[in-house]
Amino acid sequence: MSGTTQWENIFHGLDTTPGKLRMSQGGLGWKPSVGEGSTITIPADQMASFQWIRVARNYQLAISLNKDRDTPSSAQTNPRRTNFDGFVRDDYEGLSSHIREYFNKPLETKEVSTRGWNWGQAKISNHDVQFLVRDKLAFELPLAHLANSNIAKTEVSMEFLNPEQQQPGANTGSSDANGSKSRRGKGDQLVEMRLYVPGQATKDDASDAGSAADGEDNNDETAAEAFHEALKSKADIGQVAGDSIVVFKEVLVLTPRGRYDIDVFNTFIRLRGKTYDYKILYSSMNKLFLLPKADEIHVMLVIGLDPPIRQGQTRYPYLVLQFPREEEMDAELNLDEQTIQEKYDGKLKKRYEEPTFRIVTNIFKVLSGQKVATPTDFESSSGQSSIKCNVKAADGNLYPLEKSLLWVSKQPVYVPYSEVHQAILSRVGGAVASSKTFDLRVATKSGTDHTFQSISREELDRLKAWLAERKVRVKNEMAEETGGLAAAAAAGLLSDDDEEMGPAGGADEDEDSEEDADFNADSDSDGGSPSEASSDEDADGGYEDDGDERPKKKRKD
Template identity: 60%
Template sequence: MTTQFENVYHGAGKTLGKIRFSSAGLGWKPHDEGATVTIPADQIVNFAWCRVARNFQLKIELKGDENDDVSHAATFENFQRDDHDRLAEVLRDCYDKPLEDVELSLRGWNWGSAEVDERDMKFVVRNKLAFALPLANIANSNIAGRTEVSMEFLNPKEQQPEQNTGASSNLGGLPFNGPKKNRPDQLVEMRLYIPGQVERDEDEKVAIKKDEGEEEEEDEEEEESAAAAFHNAIKAKADIGQVAGDGILVLKEVLVLTPRGRYDIDLFPEFLRLRGKTYDYKILYSSITQLFLLPKPDDIHVVFVIALEPPIRQGQTRYPFLVLQFPREEEMDAELNLDEETIQTKYDGKLKKRYEEPTFRIVTNLFRVFSQQKVNVPTGFTSSIGQESVRCNVKANDGTLYPLNKSLIWVSKQTILVPYSDIHQLVFSRVGGAIASAKTFDLRVETRHGGDHTFQSINREEFDSLNNFFAERKIRIKNELADDAAGLGKAVDELLDEDEDVKGLPDDDDDDDDEEEDEDFEDESSDDGGSPSEASSDEDGDFAEDEDEKPKSKKQKT
């Protein structure tokens, strides 16, 4: 016996279809072309009926699979009000389960109570459901202050079963990859204000020993804030903090320059966890767009820059780059939680079961394989002191500028990356043309999309190295240094001419002295602007070869 309902949507999709119920399970088939959805009867836990934007929705809670005990849900919409009694009878006859009516709050209030169950975060107003959000879609949860909890949500196009437990692959076929004007709205962040305190559970009491050896229980004096309790519940249920399942490797206390702090990094097959004292992040390897391994000018550390799209967030602050710092000479003994068969089949033999190498080399290799992105290193540029970078400022922030083969990257608190393909022209200039600034110059990068970046206070000795490097890559260059110097010399000449008109013609000796001073000043101005000294080193900064020459000092075991 089968019963069928017409004109039903699956999930949030826009395709109408028909749904059919039988004792073996249920199936939904679109009227036009598309995939058929089937649900076996033994996977069904319960049914719920509620009002939604597209008439009425049938929500089906499903059991988790063998590797995942968390329940999931499937939804079907556009049922009519008159279908309720008929549908309830069908579900009772086929599956011996009732159809539960869910009452929704229509008051429009923005205050109520937030509840976390095994699958959803529910916002309840006067014992009626206002809305529910799947925990599988929550990427991060953070506490802003003591009473505010922010939840960040995964990009829908990245909610794939192999990457995020329980989320569907296409959310009903919504066009997240289509043109911007056709894309639907999406929820990216939500903040809840949760004041007050909560009492600790009985199992959180502390047992202390007295001098006589007796034990008695005493409640902890400190109470947990309601915001912290909600945040911890989200982390536990949404699988943001400690992850159920086996990780590949754990990196302890890694120094992260952006966002600042020390984090534990848990590496898993499809994503990584960045766990700090205050903030936790889940980052998909598919979000990694570029990798950079850069030597610091101190010759002691290296920085590993990870470009992310979409970026991670701390409140309103976005971090499109992760900047990790490692000592060059620090080594690590690491054994991956992978068998040889997986290494050979899934990773094409690009990983090793055991590593005993410098820490930064191990981390770089793992990220390169997991993200399937090449690692960019400095090649071809050498500064006047033999470095592969130059020091400069952006506004008030000091940083290091690395001219790479295909892009410029400036590493500081907020990393700046400019591909050469996006550069309209480079302008060498010295602000004001004053003598005090003759030892430095500015590099202004004008992009094709109208945004400019100015790298200030670059040592004058680096002009030839940078100019030649960019010229080899056929980047349009404009040099305003010589124009500044010539303009300053002309201004001085005009001032001297005005003095001569006022005081009258000087005698021959004074005239000779003035001419000598003028010539000296013009020569000095020309030297400052147009003839910077040559770079003192032409050696190729091969980063990998430099690393092999470094002695090994200490080892870190994981």
């Protein structure tokens, strides 16, 4: 029996740690040279073919597998491939002879195009997308790393998972405590690629849809559509291999807007819409909020995502789902009682007969391992748990929660109290027209400011007290604007009669001037500021003089 052959400084897949590759009659094994890592073993009967390819890290040994070693044969649909990089040119002859000796198979050489062209032919195999230039490989992308695919006319976009999600151990649905630290040391990563696919194609040409097929006149499917459908099928984007736990039909999603079917799986959810499909891992869900809408008819479930989902150049770090409060559904999970008790600690039910929003929230809470934040004791002047306000030109609702402020609109804004440097209450310009509203500007410790505009004046005391209870430093610039008469101005701000403060030097008579609504009749002789007494003078100019006005004129002289 032949012995064992070993190669040093060989990388497995996208791993950045080199290791030792050993090959013998029984199969192949790889082990990292330093640090802790998993050992890769492949039995001889599972290796179908071998290819020698020039790559960025010298040369690559690409091995096609007969079946997935980590998946039961009943669930296996497509062959898989594994790669080993780091071979040098001189290793070819020895590697080829050992593969023939141990496994009785040839080592095929795959030529790579170096022309640098950005046009060619795209082909979809069982395990990757290949881009060919004059029948030579320019690059290839693993289908297992594809997270989403969208189409816009003749342009097909492909979105890819993050590096930590591409590793086998990262798709477990549990969050990695060291993930943020390890992410800093990694370089650039491909997140999206777009291909322009012109022409027409038949369904039989789906695998070669990247070429501009001529197509027949009666065929309405374009090559881009065929390529997109082939991507979804091969990469398990549309119909995922395996059974889902439960499916929620026609859920209204406010962000990104549309109605989606939500397929719930063990490690991720699939949002399937008419135009866009999304695969979202539970490990990317880092926040859950269950919020009542001000209309008292609907309930919103806000899901924070890291990394966010994308539609072209637009990033959506939050999903906002809306449910009617009174809508109920009868749902049965595709799980047995033993799995529910052992894997999910009995936190799920086999059968649900509850309001839809409670079912969805409970399932997402258990599968993502995140707590659900809900409004607590805050109550606005209208008895709601939120305050209506604007951010820039968009209107929405601000929810003062126990540990954060959450403004919900098309693009929600999340501000935890722990990151707030100070909250500044101010009135816009101090003008009479804006005296019934104020702005809340939240300055964070990172230097980012969030301004919530046009908040009703009635919410000032409630909001200020709420922030003070959460140990948030509050600066009230409204008091500074009104000087020592803050209390009197606060009462006057709620009434249009406060406009009679217009004439200069009339502050001493403010308390007595509320009943004198027609003082402006002779205001043209006072020499008061035009900007303070212009609009209402014309409206009441014909009213007769009162005796209360003359002492004011005399005092002015």
